[in-house]
Amino acid sequence: MALNTEWPAQLDCLIAAPAHHRVMLENAQVRVLETEVAPGERTPVHTHRWPAVHHILSWSAFVRRDAEDNVVLDTRVSGGAQQPPSVLWGEPLGPHSLENVGTAPLRVISVELKDAESAARVQDKATA
Numbered sequence: 001m002a003l004n005t006e007w008p009a010q011l012d013c014l015i016a017a018p019a020h021h022r023v024m025l026e027n028a029q030v031r032v033l034e035t036e037v038a039p040g041e042r043t044p045v046h047t048h049r050w051p052a053v054h055h056i057l058s059w060s061a062f063v064r065r066d067a068e069d070n071v072v073l074d075t076r077v078s079g080g081a082q083q084p085p086s087v088l089w090g091e092p093l094g095p096h097s098l099e100n101v102g103t104a105p106l107r108v109i110s111v112e113l114k115d116a117e118s119a120a121r122v123q124d125k126a127t128a
Contacts, residue, residue: 007047007049007094007095011045011046011047011095012046012047012049013033013035013046013047013048014033015046016044016045016046016047017043017044017045017046019043020035020036020037020041020043021033021034021035021046022034022035024109028114028115029113029114029115030111030112030113030114030115031050031111031112031114032109032110032111032112033108033109033110033112034107034108034109035106035107035108035109035110036105036106036107036108037060037062037098037099037100037105037106038100038105039060039100039101039102039103039104039105040100041099041100042097042098042099042100043097043098043099044097045067045095045096045097046095046096046097047092047093047094047095047096048090048092048093048110048112049092049112050092050112050113050114051089051090051091051092051112051113052089052090052110052111052112052113053087053088053089053090053110053111053113054087054088054089054090054108054109054110055086055087055108055109055110055111056086056087056088056107056108057107057108057109058104058105058106058107059086059102059104059106060100060101060102060103060104060105060106061074061075061076061100061101061102062074062075062098062099062100062101062102062106063075063076063098063099063101064096064097064098065096065097065098065099066094066095066096067094067095067096069097072096074101076101090110
């Protein structure tokens with residue numbers, strides 16, 4: 001669960017998609033991000049290198065595509081609709097883009113866990 005070094009650093013969400021990601025706090029253990037994707041917007045291809053706890057502030061249907069533009073998730077057909085406030089666990093995400101295909105902004109606060117030991121404890125509690 002440590003930093004995924006297989007993905008190029010230039011694909012980090014703050015470098016590749018800065019219009020949609022903002023750092024709220026960062027230190028050696030965590031990076032707290034605010035993500036917002038307006039209706040009709042699509043992010044550039046980017047990554048999230050660490051596992052994270054995601055707090056959904058505002059939900060909207062979305063389509064996630066991989067780096068080759070293949071659809072890997074469409075919440076309109078996957079039954080993945082969440083109603084805020086939802087808190088979700090997420091593993092690191094490789095190169096992908098996200099398109100808001102709904103009618104509301106998609107807003108998420110993510111606490112990315114840089115410390116592998118802390119990440120493992122959080123995941124164990126989430127699956128217990």
